[in-house]
Amino acid sequence: MRQVKVLLIDDDEDDYILTKGVFDQISSSYELSWVNSYEKGIGSILKKQFDVYLVDYRLGKGTGIDLLNEAINSGCEQPIIILTGKGDLAIDEQAMNIGAADYLIKDEIEPSSLDRSIRYSIKEASVTKALKDSERKYRAIFEQAKDPILVSDYFGKIYDINSAGLKFLGYERSEILQLNTSAIFKNAEDGEKFRELMERSGSLSDFECELISGRVEACYCSLSSFIQTDMVNVKEVYHTIIHDLSYRKNIEERSVSLGKMSISEHIAKGLGEEIRDPLSTINLALDELAAEPAIVYNETVQSCLEIIKSNCDRVNQLMQNFISSTETKTLNLQRHNILTVIEEAISDVEDLIVGHNIKLTTQFHQSEQKVLLDKPKIKNALISVINNAVESMQSYPKMIHITSTADRGMYEIGVEDNGVGVDPKNQEKIFEPFFTTKKRAGGLGLTHAQRVLTTHNGSIKLKRLAQGSLFLIRIPIYHEGTLWF
Template sequence: MKQVRVLLIDDDEDDYVLTREVFNQISPRYELSWVNSYEKGIYAILKKQFDVFLVDYRLGKGTGIDLLIEAINSGCEEPIIMLTGKGDLAIDEQAMNIGAADYLVKDEIDPSSLDRSIRYAIKQAGSVKALKASERKYRAIFEQANDPILVSDYSGRIYDINTAGLKFFDYERSEILQLNTNAVFSNAVDAEKFRELMESNGSLSDFECELISSKSEIYYCSLSSFIQTDMVNMEEVYHTIVHNLSHRKNIEEKSVSLGKMSISEHIAKGLGEEIRDPLSSVNLALDELAADSSIVYNETIQSYLEIIKSNCDRVNQLMQNFISSTETKTLNLQRHNILTVIEEAISEVQDLIIGHNIKLTTEFHQSEQKVLLDKPKIKNALVSVIKNAVEAMQIYPKMIHISSSSDGGMYEIGVEDNGIGVDPKDHEKIFEPFFTTKKRASGLGLTHTQRVLTTHNGSIKLKQLAQGSLFLIRIPIYHEGTLWF
């Protein structure tokens, strides 16, 4: 039979003698020791040499409550049973609230009640130790997980979040604990559907949705969640693991984009060949007609021929632009300071901006780090996007804000305007050849821009704002050996 080491902490020796007599009437498995001061009691607790402690409420220098508080704050996991000379409900409740295993009145102690109290206290302490060990293990897994983990409830209240989650959503812990989960869902429909599925199924896997960070960065994610009962607060909470699929989605989008470009290039070349021959024949016929002696001096006919010839030339030029916008050309890659490229692009459209009475503001990330790119192509792409912003504004005050930042090996350029924006139904079409909502526009500018950035392993995306649009251009800071030509 395993010995149970019991320590009595009591400054009265007579009480020790009485307590020892009670133990003599109980099972011999108890081994009673005694210290007679507060200091010796704390020292013994810190040494962790006993299985259970009996602590008198009055200890001279301090009270048993003081000792109980100090012991718990020092990490004591062994059960502490409070003893007092007379019953006091206030002391009883205070001791139990602080963490005492039990509370006994000395005059009412008998062998049976003391044995039962010690046995229950040890059993309870064992359960608490196991629970704490499990919590520590869970906490270690929780904090060290690479994926964000969020603990919330049906109402959306956030109880906890791990370090990866704080980094992902870019919040301080104190900030995000004040938020509702609606704040991290990009749209309310996903948030509501998530709650409905959780309540109906109790768990879910691979729930795909868009989440948003404190800086309004939108991530395409997959959520896996399950319900667990919080035994402390007796509430059901959702444990949700966030898998960021943005990289995978970007690869898929890039693959689709490359596929579209390949098809566009094939169609453009084929169409160009089909149109070039008839146009050449038409132009040749027009030249012959214009030189015919019977009509050479007929100004009316000659003017009509000029109109036909002019429009043939326009069709031919439009075809050439289309082919050029879909062609995959070899890049002349060199290292350039991206800020210099941005400033040159702005300089090229400065007169246009001034002519439209537009207020231009800039906010650049100052960096000497150079980017591997084809300078003329990237500059032209930036010029095209800025011109697009200029043309999008119709009402004063007209404003354009150009910003840049560096993040995760990518350089991001933002071109923001306060124009009319893009109709949501047109978002997927704006990079398609010949699509435009503007008068006298070819609809090839953004198509060409997207192709240039794709060949640089970069991207261009539209972000709709409450007023106006924001085009985000991303270019790798350095990606040697992986460029697509």
Template sequence: MKQVRVLLIDDDEDDYILTKGIFNHISERYTLAWVDNYDKGISAINKKQFDVYLVDYRLGKGTGIDLLEEAINSGCEQPIIMLTGKGDITIDEQAMNIGAADYLVKDEIEPPLLDRSIRYSIKQAGILKALKDSERKYRAIFEQANDPILVSDCLGTIHDINSSGLKFFGYERSEFINLKDAAIFNNAMERERFKEMLEANGSLSDFECELVSEDGTVYYCSLSSFIQMDLVNVSEVYHTIIRDLSYRRHIEEKSVSLGKMYISEHIAKGLGEEIRDPLSTINLALDELSAESAIANNESVQAYLEIIKGNCDRVTQLIQNFISSTETKNLNLQRHQMKEVIEESVADLEDLILGHNIELTTTLLHLDKKVLLDKPKIKEALKSIIKNAVEAMQSYPKKIHITCRVNDDMYEIGVEDNGIGVDPPNQHKIFEPFFTTKKRANGLGLTHAQRVLTTHNGSLELKSIPEGSLFLIHIPIYHEGALWF
């Protein structure tokens, strides 16, 4: 039989003798030791030499409550039973709130009661230790996990988040805990659908949605969550693991974009060949017809022939532009400063900007790093985007603002205008060939710009803003080995 080591901490020797007498009537599995002051008691507790501690409320230097509190704060995991000369509900509640295993009145202690109190205290301490060990393991996993982990509830209250989550969303802990979880969902309907599905099933795997960080960055994420009962607060909480799928989505979108580019190029070349042959025949027939002696001096007929030829030439040029906008050409890559490329592009469009009375401003930050690019092609792409902004503005004042900054290993260039913007139903169509909502526009400028940036392993995207449009261009600072030709 394993011996249970009990230490009595009491400054009264008579109480020790009485307590020893009680233990003589209990099982022989207990061994009792005694110390007579506060300091010896704390020393023994810190050395973890005993399995149970009986602590008198009055200890001279301090009270048993003081000793109990110091022991708990020092990490004592063994049960401590408080003893008093007479019952006091205030001391009882205070002791239990701090962490006492039990509270006994000396005059009421009988051998069976003391035996039962010690056995229950040891059992309870074992359960608490197992819970603490489990909590420590969970906390270690929680804090060291690479993926963000969020603890919230059905009301949207945020109870906890790990370090990876704080880094992901860009908040300080004190700021984040005071938020509602709706603040991190980019779409309120997605948040409601997540909640409904989780409540209906009790758990949820790979729920895909958009989450937003403190600085407004939107991430495409997968949420895996389950509901657990919080025994302390007696409420249900959501444990949610967040995985960032933005890179995967970027790869998928890039793959789709490349696929569209190959298809567009194939269609453009085939269509171009089909149209060029009849156009050549028409032009040849027009030349022969205009040389006929019967109509050579007929000014009216010659004028009509010139109109037909002009329109044929226009169709030929349109087809050539279409083919050029879809062609994949080798890049002549050289190192250039991004500021120089932007300024030259703006200078090339100076007449257009002045002619439309547009106020164009720039904010070009951190542009000391050179980037590997095909300068003429990037300039054409930039000019196409700026022209698109010019065409989008119909009323004064007309403003365009160009920004450039380094974001990780990318140059991020923004072209923002205060024009009419793009209607939501049309936002996913604007990079398609020939799609346009503007008069006298062929709908190829943005298509060509996107293709140029894709061949540089970059990207072009439209961002929603309250007024006007914002096009964001991303160009790698250095990705020589990853470039696509």
């Protein structure tokens, strides 16, 4: 059996002789060494040459507490037992709070008590080291995990979050530790249901919900969680892994949009054919009527015929616009600086903005990175959204704020107005062809914008504000070497 190496750090040689006598009475399982100064003692501790250290409280240059504090701060994992000439409760508590394994009074040391103290100290140090090693492994896995991980309790108090979680939710660590989980659930009902399921079964998988980030964005997620006892706080906590389903959700939404677009295109073309033939017949008949000798000089009849013909032409033009808005056209994709596209779109509607006495402000993310897109189509889509914002404002002051940011491989353009906003019951209809609540509006601008962005693998969404609306346009950032499918 290997001998336990013990180092006595004491500047009094008589104390060493007395201590050696006590060890001689214990057993041969201990090997006692001695150094007589603070410096030699801390040097031996830093070199990790011994299994346990007996440190006298008085060491000349400093105290045993000073040495203990320095050793602990230097990462010493071996047990340190403090020795004093007489009992002092304050020193005892101070030593134990810093990390001493035990506190012994020299005059009361007996072979059996010293042996027990050393054995227990070594055992406790071994357990503590194992726990620390486990904690380090857990912390490494926790911090390096690609998925966000959140540690909270039944009441929503947040105890910890990994780096991926901070990045995903867009918070600083100090900020999120001050929050309650109720602040990150978009719907309070989801938070209640999550807690109910956790308390009922102790774990759950694939709980789908929406979380709110620090950027006030809704993220569609799947939560997998289990309950574990936190030994530090002595309570049960939820360890929750957050899976970002935004990409899957976008794919699903895009698939639905493409399906609707395909149906709309089919209906539009069929309807166009059905309407075009009757309109041609009506126009032909009108031309025949207008040439009749009996009415050729009748101004009233000729005026009525012109009105009919004009409205027929208008119906035909509306039909052409409808078909055009539903057609999936080939994209001429080239790399462009998105800021240039935005600025050109704003320039094209500048007269309209000035004419309506609108205050336009911008805040752009400056970047030289280019985006793969069909410039004329994206520019027209932006113009349609800006026009929609202009038409939505009825009272002064009229304001439009346009922003651009880059995040998670996407460029996001925001067009915000302080107009009348969108009625909640109409929110799902605003991208449908011919749907409009505005006078003298065709109802195809947003339909066209959605189609263009969908074919670019992007999206356009409406966010209702307390006053006005915010349209969020997202376009993928494509890096060199990325293929377009």
